[in-house]
Amino acid sequence: MVAINKYVLGASMVGTFFGASVLLKDYVGGGVCPSKAKIEGKTVIVTGANTGIGKETALELARRGGRIIMACRDMGKCENAAREVRGKTLNHNVFAKHLDLASTKSIKEFAKNILKEEHHIDVLINNAAVMRCPHWKTEDGFEMQFGVNHLGHFLLTNLLLDRLKESGQSRIINVSSLAHIVGEIDFQDLNWEKKKYDTKAAYCQSKLANVLFTNELAKRLQGTGVTVNSLHPGVADTELGRHTGMHQSAFSSTVLAPIFWFVIKSAKQAAQSSVFLAVDEDLQGTSGKYFNALKEKEPAKQALDEVSAQKLWEASARLVHLDEALQECSL
Numbered sequence: 001m002v003a004i005n006k007y008v009l010g011a012s013m014v015g016t017f018f019g020a021s022v023l024l025k026d027y028v029g030g031g032v033c034p035s036k037a038k039i040e041g042k043t044v045i046v047t048g049a050n051t052g053i054g055k056e057t058a059l060e061l062a063r064r065g066g067r068i069i070m071a072c073r074d075m076g077k078c079e080n081a082a083r084e085v086r087g088k089t090l091n092h093n094v095f096a097k098h099l100d101l102a103s104t105k106s107i108k109e110f111a112k113n114i115l116k117e118e119h120h121i122d123v124l125i126n127n128a129a130v131m132r133c134p135h136w137k138t139e140d141g142f143e144m145q146f147g148v149n150h151l152g153h154f155l156l157t158n159l160l161l162d163r164l165k166e167s168g169q170s171r172i173i174n175v176s177s178l179a180h181i182v183g184e185i186d187f188q189d190l191n192w193e194k195k196k197y198d199t200k201a202a203y204c205q206s207k208l209a210n211v212l213f214t215n216e217l218a219k220r221l222q223g224t225g226v227t228v229n230s231l232h233p234g235v236a237d238t239e240l241g242r243h244t245g246m247h248q249s250a251f252s253s254t255v256l257a258p259i260f261w262f263v264i265k266s267a268k269q270a271a272q273s274s275v276f277l278a279v280d281e282d283l284q285g286t287s288g289k290y291f292n293a294l295k296e297k298e299p300a301k302q303a304l305d306e307v308s309a310q311k312l313w314e315a316s317a318r319l320v321h322l323d324e325a326l327q328e329c330s331l
């Protein structure tokens with residue numbers, strides 16, 4: 001009898017431990033989008049949607065009935081991801097489209113096609129990014145992280161802006177990162193041509209640029225009905241760290257793996273923030289804000305600098321030849 005009691009007690013302690021661990025992980029994960037809103041009839045574009053947070057965002061928004069355009073660089077991977085999303089959701093309005101944010105030519109081609117084919121765009125999620133890659137350059141000669149993470153999305157958003165405005169209460173979501181808090185914008189050398197390349201600082205600069213772009217765009221969109229917000233999705237287990245090697249070493253360590261399981265979100269958990277900003281009814285009209293997971297937060301001081309935001313807009317417009325690009329895409 002005593003032996004059975006010991007067994008039951010042991011089993012219930014193990015059960016309680018696992019139950020508590022799962023609850024704690026959910027809590028650390030930052031919660032689930034509280035809105036159950038369906039988005040039938042709405043068109044959503046998600047960049048970098050074939051992996052990680054972007055793919056989970058596309059999946060959840062497809063589940064809610066949206067017409068989803070997965071915009072990716074690698075068409076093979078994109079078609080596979082779109083097929084998987086269609087299969088899991090039984091939503092057949094999920095499409096793979098080519099978009100290489102490291103090429104202004106590709107961005108213009110993508111925008112031209114979208115403007116021809118889509119009569120409205122209700123949500124644009126600027127999610128794609130590259131983190132801490134070697135000192136690579138985009139097709140147009142921009143430093144890769146600044147080029148893809150900021151300039152590519154800056155150009156794309158501007159090319160789609162009139163359609164977003166025509167569509168009524170559209171939403172733009174810029175996926176930034178907590179890394180922006182140590183970011184600095186070097187206006188003398190935005191593309192790392194003069195100083196020694198620092199992969200980490202380049203990523204942080206690009207993520208600060210995401211928040212500054214959001215704030216300046218929100219100002220310019222006042223009175224149009226279109227909103228724009230930025231977010232930090234949380235630290236998630238995705239392929240983002242592919243250039244750092246950090247991911248493999250942390251997860252293969254028997255000491256670190258359980259700690260990482262606790263503090264690192266799944267891509268599905270991290271996607272909740274983008275889903276929330278895309279669908280939550282209470283956020284209608286909220287613009288120029290920064291969210292950490294599901295909570296509105298104050299971004300870093302340098303991200304609130306209006307002079308920097310305006311200067312960055314002007315420099316970005318010059319670098320991507322925005323006026324010519326707008327003219328080319330309106331033909």
Ligand SMILES: NC(=O)c1ccc[n+]([C@@H]2O[C@H](COP(=O)([O-])OP(=O)(O)OC[C@H]3O[C@@H](n4cnc5c(N)ncnc54)[C@H](O)[C@@H]3O)[C@@H](O)[C@H]2O)c1
Pocket residue numbers: 047048049050051052053054071072073099100101102103126127128129130148175176177178232233234235236237238239240241267
């Ligand atoms: N994972 C995290 O811990 C974390 C933390 C903070 C912020 N973020 C942000 O979340 C977003 C999604 O990242 P993730 O973690 O899912 O990583 P991920 O690497 O799985 O996804 C990034 C996507 O961007 C795409 N991409 C890269 N270069 C591109 C290009 N030239 N053209 C088009 N697409 C391109 C990739 O192919 C990939 O699909 C990023 O903006 C990232 O900065 C992630």
